[in-house]
Amino acid sequence: MTPNLGRRSFILGSAAFGALALTSCATSGTTASTSSGATTSAGEGGSSGATSGASSEASSGATSGAKPDASGALTVQSNQSDPQSQKGMKALIAGFVATAAGTASLNTVAGEQFRTQLPTYLTSQTPPDVLTWLAGKVAGDYANKGLLLDVSQVWSTPTMAEYPASVKALSTGRDGKQIFIPQYYYWVAIYYRPSKFREWGVSVPKTWTELKTVAAAIQAKGVAPIGIGLSDTPWLASAWFDYLNIRVNGAQFHRDVLLGKASFADPKVGAAMDRWKEILPYFDKRAKGLAFQEAQTQLFQGRTGMFLAGSWFAGGAPKSLGDDLDFFQFPIIDPAIPVGEEGPTDGFFASARTTRPALTKKFLEYVATAPAQEAYLSASGSASLPTNPQAKVAETAANKKGRALLAAAKDVTQFFNRDGGDELQPTADTALVKFMDNPNDLQKILADWQTAAQKVRQG
Amino acid sequence: MVLASVQRRQRSAGLPPVVLVLVLVPFVVEAVGVFWPAIQGVFLSLTRWDGIGQPQNVGVDNFAKMSSDPIFRQAFKNTAIWLVLFGGLSVIVGLALALLLNAKRRGVTIYRALIFMPVVFSLVVTALVWRVLYSPDGLFNQVLSSVGLTGWQRIWLGDPTTVLYALVIAALWQGTGYIMVLFLAGLKAADPELMEASKVDGANRFQALLYVTLPQLRGVIGVIISVVVINALRAFDIVWALTQGGPYHSSELLSTYMFSTAFQGRQLGYASAIAVVIFVLALAFIIFYLVRVLKEEM
Numbered sequence: 001m002t003p004n005l006g007r008r009s010f011i012l013g014s015a016a017f018g019a020l021a022l023t024s025c026a027t028s029g030t031t032a033s034t035s036s037g038a039t040t041s042a043g044e045g046g047s048s049g050a051t052s053g054a055s056s057e058a059s060s061g062a063t064s065g066a067k068p069d070a071s072g073a074l075t076v077q078s079n080q081s082d083p084q085s086q087k088g089m090k091a092l093i094a095g096f097v098a099t100a101a102g103t104a105s106l107n108t109v110a111g112e113q114f115r116t117q118l119p120t121y122l123t124s125q126t127p128p129d130v131l132t133w134l135a136g137k138v139a140g141d142y143a144n145k146g147l148l149l150d151v152s153q154v155w156s157t158p159t160m161a162e163y164p165a166s167v168k169a170l171s172t173g174r175d176g177k178q179i180f181i182p183q184y185y186y187w188v189a190i191y192y193r194p195s196k197f198r199e200w201g202v203s204v205p206k207t208w209t210e211l212k213t214v215a216a217a218i219q220a221k222g223v224a225p226i227g228i229g230l231s232d233t234p235w236l237a238s239a240w241f242d243y244l245n246i247r248v249n250g251a252q253f254h255r256d257v258l259l260g261k262a263s264f265a266d267p268k269v270g271a272a273m274d275r276w277k278e279i280l281p282y283f284d285k286r287a288k289g290l291a292f293q294e295a296q297t298q299l300f301q302g303r304t305g306m307f308l309a310g311s312w313f314a315g316g317a318p319k320s321l322g323d324d325l326d327f328f329q330f331p332i333i334d335p336a337i338p339v340g341e342e343g344p345t346d347g348f349f350a351s352a353r354t355t356r357p358a359l360t361k362k363f364l365e366y367v368a369t370a371p372a373q374e375a376y377l378s379a380s381g382s383a384s385l386p387t388n389p390q391a392k393v394a395e396t397a398a399n400k401k402g403r404a405l406l407a408a409a410k411d412v413t414q415f416f417n418r419d420g421g422d423e424l425q426p427t428a429d430t431a432l433v434k435f436m437d438n439p440n441d442l443q444k445i446l447a448d449w450q451t452a453a454q455k456v457r458q459g
Numbered sequence: 460m461v462l463a464s465v466q467r468r469q470r471s472a473g474l475p476p477v478v479l480v481l482v483l484v485p486f487v488v489e490a491v492g493v494f495w496p497a498i499q500g501v502f503l504s505l506t507r508w509d510g511i512g513q514p515q516n517v518g519v520d521n522f523a524k525m526s527s528d529p530i531f532r533q534a535f536k537n538t539a540i541w542l543v544l545f546g547g548l549s550v551i552v553g554l555a556l557a558l559l560l561n562a563k564r565r566g567v568t569i570y571r572a573l574i575f576m577p578v579v580f581s582l583v584v585t586a587l588v589w590r591v592l593y594s595p596d597g598l599f600n601q602v603l604s605s606v607g608l609t610g611w612q613r614i615w616l617g618d619p620t621t622v623l624y625a626l627v628i629a630a631l632w633q634g635t636g637y638i639m640v641l642f643l644a645g646l647k648a649a650d651p652e653l654m655e656a657s658k659v660d661g662a663n664r665f666q667a668l669l670y671v672t673l674p675q676l677r678g679v680i681g682v683i684i685s686v687v688v689i690n691a692l693r694a695f696d697i698v699w700a701l702t703q704g705g706p707y708h709s710s711e712l713l714s715t716y717m718f719s720t721a722f723q724g725r726q727l728g729y730a731s732a733i734a735v736v737i738f739v740l741a742l743a744f745i746i747f748y749l750v751r752v753l754k755e756e757m
Contacts, residue, residue: 116723119509119510119511119725120510122511123511142511145511145512147511230617230706231616231617231702231705232703234706285614286596287617288614288616288617288618288706289593289594289595289615289616289617290594290595294594422723423724423725426719426723426724429707433705433707434706434707437619437706437707448529456724456726
């Protein structure tokens with residue numbers, strides 16, 4: 001349901017087989033693979049309690065946790081199940097083990113299963129110590145239920161002092177304590193093929209009017225201007241909703257709507273959706289019959305012109321495409337509105353019930369360091385950007401552009417489900433896909449959406 | 460006195476420890492693995508629970524909520540359509556195929572095997588096949604355009620007016636083979652002499668089917684109806700794999716709605732209430748049928 005999880009499951013072979021993931025839950029990709037580094041250090045006794053006793057941080061660890069750590073390796077439960085990301089996670093774990101702070105083992109679970117099982121992981125009597133997850137309300141909700149370990153101690157280390165205040169705010173729970181350690185973030189933008197744009201005689205649009213002109217020109221060539229795949233990834237429509245609402249009403253109002261402080265039936269939301277109506281005729285008519293991967297291929301083959309997606313979109317591009325895939329900022333609609341962008345952030349949190357709080361904090365401190373993020377990003381070949389300002393990653397043109405895009409933003413949102421909560425996502429899928437089918441029922445659709453959202457919030 | 464003690468001895472002799480173990484062990488397994496979770500589900504249906512905190516008792520609120528929930532109504536309607544279409548068609552088509560393939564002709568086993576094959580296919584394969592067939596540029600739309608019926612082309616799985624029927628067809632493709640095999644087994648047990656006698660008496664094929672074959676299949680039909688009703692009510696996998704109940708709940712069944720309510724919406728109390736409704740429906744159908752059958756036999 002998140003762009004991220006989504007991307008992963010598609011790379012693996014598409015969420016079309018969600019039910020497969022359900023039925024084969026227990027087995028899908030749960031490889032308890034201890035990295036080779038961990039094996040070597042197991043010789044040290046593998047008792048993290050013993051190791052932490054020797055280090056300086058141990059004292060601070062001991063002050064916060066009443067009991068000493070349980071022995072044994074730290075378990076890291078990961079939803080990064082595609083082969084590339086797994087490489088990254090393994091490199092990260094190996095790097096941690098190499099610091100001799102303790103041992104850790106990696107347990108990878110398929111994205112969709114991870115998402116549905118997360119509450120179980122967190123409430124179990126013997127929870128995994130550290131888990132991969134997304135920043136935003138989608139993490140904060142668990143903190144509000146008291147399920148997450150307070151990691152403000154990690155945030156007070158020199159490593160994390162350099163993190164931007166905005167990232168810290170994003171990682172902070174309702175009670176002012178940090179509960180999340182960010183690892184990387186990425187951008188959301190409109191992808192296109194420059195060679196096709198030249199062929200069609202159009203250039204990158206900067207304003208809403210230009211976007212409509214470009215779309216009309218592409219349509220005149222007999223190509224569907226805007227691609228999207230809704231059959232197994234209806235949440236892709238939320239990217240359009242997010243951006244339209246941010247561009248028309250600003251990021252703060254957008255967040256207010258997602259958090260229930262403003263209504264989906266608010267006329268301002270209606271105004272944003274009216275913009276969508278203007279561009280709706282340019283959407284690929286086959287979208288509802290296309291899975292994400294198919295829709296992605298349509299763009300790579302030049303059968304659609306533009307595609308609004310996160311940086312993971314480029315991950316599926318065939319090598320033959322080379323540099324012929326670029327992206328541009330979602331066009332400005334109202335210049336008076338401060339520019340907001342979506343910059344989803346991924347990272348880690350820890351279970352409040354962990355039996356190894358000291359080791360957990362050491363691990364989280366490690367993943368926040370520049371070398372750890374460099375190791376992860378280079379091993380996974382990801383285009384994402386490290387959250388540690390000191391981390392150096394191989395700069396590509398796309399990286400630079402994405403970084404600049406987010407750096408220039410006056411406000412950064414995460415994504416619909418990350419800002420509004422995972423439970424809210426299905427209400428958006430229903431409302432937005434219905435809208436795309438019946439744009440004239442907008443008022444009723446928005447009113448129904450508000451009702452559905454309220455129901456979800458009440459539980 | 461003597462008589463009583465003899466009787467007691469006989470009774471205890473009638474229940475050797477092995478039998479006791481053979482009865483009790485499965486009962487305990489069943490109780491722990493099936494009855495207890497089922498009872499728990501009923502309790503959960505009376506609560507509001509997000510799967511994390513403590514369940515909150517809300518009485519029958521969840522059931523009251525259903526009447527005002529448009530998605531539940533849609534799912535209920537769809538399940539009814541599914542039950543009638545999938546149930547009815549799989550019995551009719553299964554019987555027709557069984558009658559056709561019961562004859563001793565050359566190559567008949569090949570046909571039987573071919574029709575049974577989808578039953579053996581894994582769900583992944585089935586979903587993949589149908590996803591490709593139904594895709595906007597898939598076989599169905601290509602055939603329609605090649606015969607000049609472009610106006611009939613649809614986004615089969617994306618159009619709220621066609622999606623449910625498209626899914627029923629896929630489910631039939633997968634499920635009919637099994638029903639056919641059950642009917643074939645029933646036909647094998649039918650007495651050929653009765654058929655011959657009816658021929659001698661001058662019954663035509665239709666009369667023979669209606670008055671000779673079908674009455675002999677009564678037992679098998681009972682099994683098949685139970686199987687079909689239960690299958691229809693718990694139909695989940697093919698729908699979830701192809702549409703997840705979408706677009707905008709137009710192919711939602713009670714089972715898929717229960718799942719998404721529980722694991723996407725995190726409303727485990729409400730989801731349990733939906734599960735209770737499914738259970739009651741299945742039970743009602745089966746009991747209704749069993750009562751009728753028993754009445755006829757008595």
